[in-house]
Amino acid sequence: MEITGAEIVVRCLQEEGVEVVFGYPGGAVLNIYDEIYKQDKFQHVLVRHEQGAVHAADGYARASGRVGVALVTSGPGATNAVTGIATAYMDSIPMVVITGQVPTAAIGLDAFQEVDTVGITRPCVKHNFLVSDVKDLATTIKKAFYIAASGRPGPVVVDIPKDVTINKADFDYPAQVSMRSYNPVTKGHTGQIKRAVQMILGAKRPMIYTGGGVILSNAAEALTGLVKLLGFPCTSTLMGLGGYPANDSQFLGMLGMHGTFEANMAVQHSDVLIAIGARFDDRVIGNPEHFFQEDRKIIHIDIDPASIAKRVKVDVPIVGNVHDVLEEMVKLIQASHEKPDANALKTWWTQIELWRSRDCLKYDRDAEFIKPQFVLEKLYEITDGNAYVSSDVGQHQMWAAQFYKFDKPRRWINSGGLGTMGFGLPAAMGAQFIDRDATVACVTGEGSIQMNIQELATCKQYNLPLKIILLNNGYLGMVRQWQEFFYGNRYSESTMEFLPDFVKLAESYGHVGMRIDKPGDVEAALKQAFSPEMKDRLVFMDFRTDPTENVYPMVPSGKGLSEMLLV
Amino acid sequence: MRHIISILMENESGALSRVAGLFSARGYNIESLNVAPTEDETLSRMTIVTRGSEEVIEQIIKQLNKLVDVVKVVDLSEGRHIEREMMLVKVKAEGSWREEMKRMADIFRGRIIDVSDSTYTIELTGNVSKLDAFLEALDKTAILETVRTGASGIGRDDRILRV
Numbered sequence A: 001m002e003i004t005g006a007e008i009v010v011r012c013l014q015e016e017g018v019e020v021v022f023g024y025p026g027g028a029v030l031n032i033y034d035e036i037y038k039q040d041k042f043q044h045v046l047v048r049h050e051q052g053a054v055h056a057a058d059g060y061a062r063a064s065g066r067v068g069v070a071l072v073t074s075g076p077g078a079t080n081a082v083t084g085i086a087t088a089y090m091d092s093i094p095m096v097v098i099t100g101q102v103p104t105a106a107i108g109l110d111a112f113q114e115v116d117t118v119g120i121t122r123p124c125v126k127h128n129f130l131v132s133d134v135k136d137l138a139t140t141i142k143k144a145f146y147i148a149a150s151g152r153p154g155p156v157v158v159d160i161p162k163d164v165t166i167n168k169a170d171f172d173y174p175a176q177v178s179m180r181s182y183n184p185v186t187k188g189h190t191g192q193i194k195r196a197v198q199m200i201l202g203a204k205r206p207m208i209y210t211g212g213g214v215i216l217s218n219a220a221e222a223l224t225g226l227v228k229l230l231g232f233p234c235t236s237t238l239m240g241l242g243g244y245p246a247n248d249s250q251f252l253g254m255l256g257m258h259g260t261f262e263a264n265m266a267v268q269h270s271d272v273l274i275a276i277g278a279r280f281d282d283r284v285i286g287n288p289e290h291f292f293q294e295d296r297k298i299i300h301i302d303i304d305p306a307s308i309a310k311r312v313k314v315d316v317p318i319v320g321n322v323h324d325v326l327e328e329m330v331k332l333i334q335a336s337h338e339k340p341d342a343n344a345l346k347t348w349w350t351q352i353e354l355w356r357s358r359d360c361l362k363y364d365r366d367a368e369f370i371k372p373q374f375v376l377e378k379l380y381e382i383t384d385g386n387a388y389v390s391s392d393v394g395q396h397q398m399w400a401a402q403f404y405k406f407d408k409p410r411r412w413i414n415s416g417g418l419g420t421m422g423f424g425l426p427a428a429m430g431a432q433f434i435d436r437d438a439t440v441a442c443v444t445g446e447g448s449i450q451m452n453i454q455e456l457a458t459c460k461q462y463n464l465p466l467k468i469i470l471l472n473n474g475y476l477g478m479v480r481q482w483q484e485f486f487y488g489n490r491y492s493e494s495t496m497e498f499l500p501d502f503v504k505l506a507e508s509y510g511h512v513g514m515r516i517d518k519p520g521d522v523e524a525a526l527k528q529a530f531s532p533e534m535k536d537r538l539v540f541m542d543f544r545t546d547p548t549e550n551v552y553p554m555v556p557s558g559k560g561l562s563e564m565l566l567v
Numbered sequence B: 001m002r003h004i005i006s007i008l009m010e011n012e013s014g015a016l017s018r019v020a021g022l023f024s025a026r027g028y029n030i031e032s033l034n035v036a037p038t039e040d041e042t043l044s045r046m047t048i049v050t051r052g053s054e055e056v057i058e059q060i061i062k063q064l065n066k067l068v069d070v071v072k073v074v075d076l077s078e079g080r081h082i083e084r085e086m087m088l089v090k091v092k093a094e095g096s097w098r099e100e101m102k103r104m105a106d107i108f109r110g111r112i113i114d115v116s117d118s119t120y121t122i123e124l125t126g127n128v129s130k131l132d133a134f135l136e137a138l139d140k141t142a143i144l145e146t147v148r149t150g151a152s153g154i155g156r157d158d159r160i161l162r163v
């Protein structure tokens, strides 16, 4: 029996087992919304801005590993979604974004609410489709889900003209699709893995450097197995936090621009660097010339061949799914007669402990103002390290990464690649949909939170009991920090001279608001917010923090990894 | 180094803009680009002439392979190959030019494919340097218009690019 394109869209989402779609209606998608109205297999969440829909789908995907789904209308709906799509693209998040389009006959005529969505999104999607015939609709959606989730994941946009949602076709959802032009690899080359193992076992000053690929390929357990087996030190990028338990003594903390002294020094001075699902980003290795002053061998495991040898020369490249490669490595090492060089490792660890004793994350614990670091330390304690923590972008993001000791994957949800302010709140909403009982905190700044503050209404409508930890320093803090360090304290446009009363604001949205001014009140306030009485309430906590606090260590841009500014 | 890259891709709207977009977004250089369907109408074949260091060319090939519409990519310059480009040149053919232009076309094995009282249109095929040499050899003031297809290439012997 033939059904309409709109019905096909809904049926496809059901067949994919989609549980929740974040979206916002409009003319071009009215037929799809009419079909959504008639069904109850998946939930539709009405956000307050399309950027929020895409970030929510993204947060859902990051926290669950499933494909996030967003639905928006043509024109402004699609353009509002672009920041969210680019955010997901930079962090390789699997997502399908369905956009409405003007009817096929109107395309190219500057019709009302027409934009070239496929053209606009092309540079920030893994792939996109314009569906021009209803007969292709089901297969296209199947392909979209397949492409989004396989290989190096990423967002896929499916642009559907309004007439395609009206036209009819037989519905037949393919169980599988294969595409001759798209065959992502999974297994790594065994010969290369053997070479890597040889190099690893011969290392004197080894260092394991992991990234978001560990999280994306669900390789946390395999990674932990490998690190434990070898006894090597390990560090993670901002995107990889939670891939290895942060409390473990073999973990040296995050590396990079705001990485720890010990992690950055150990990477710089290693003789064998094992990069796993990480891409040698500019914020991670600092100045490449300085990075290469030291002689070291590099093993690079990544599913994307284009990530290998993009920014650094690699000695042993291994293209493959991180999880599978790590498992194979562990097997080979276990079977090998050789063992890591225990003496060399001992000397190396002695050096590392010396670096670690520098205590680079220390801060003034007797200050008169609330220290943001202290709030995050307490947040970690009070949530037993079990919360999903989303963040926005700025100083608060770096402190959250440094002070919340993530020991499980998919708990740390932040925009690392694009650095999108406004990500935190909607992403936290998405995470809450995975588990309505989970503790979800959003760490934010007064700049960032105002970029998608409207989503507080969505939180009320769907009873999302998020805990918003606003570290309010009255500045666009990260901008101010750069201006202090590199622009002679000229604080150009980085002060928010007017801020709303966040307590009243939260209350006006039907939530609980709290304002905390004194260090002595931090703990009690957090305890209250995370107490069983507040279990079903969104609590917005406005912490007035030290306006002059800076994030340390810091590798100034253009400097080398071992040239950190320290407290 | 100059490289000539052949791409087999799905003959779908948008495929060309993905490739062109990739080159501009990543700052890769394009010296010439041409594209047309193959004997299998579901496939297009594109030839791109580009310049870059070995690292850049390696990245270009990898990034092209990553595009979902791209079926196969080969760097023809890595092995024995043949390269051809076609050019149409409209030249002045009045007075003494008339004889001179015919002679030049003959020397370069070009063909005069259109004639008017005052002009010739010459068709010339060859590798890029031959076409360049022809333009060099002509008196600049005689050239009215040129149009070139950009290079196409194919592997020699049994080097074959197909699905």
Ligand SMILES: Cc1ncc(C[n+]2csc(CCOP(=O)(O)OP(=O)(O)O)c2C)c(N)n1
Pocket (backbone or CB within 6 Å): A392, A393, A394, A395, A396, A397, A419, A420, A421, A422, A444, A445, A446, A447, A448, A449, A471, A473, A475, A476, A477, A478, A479
């Ligand atoms: C959408 C967007 N615009 C601008 C920036 C540049 N930027 C990076 S951090 C930052 C300041 C963030 O301020 P706030 O949210 O108050 O956090 P804080 O640094 O004070 O913790 C800005 C403006 C950005 N990352 N994203």
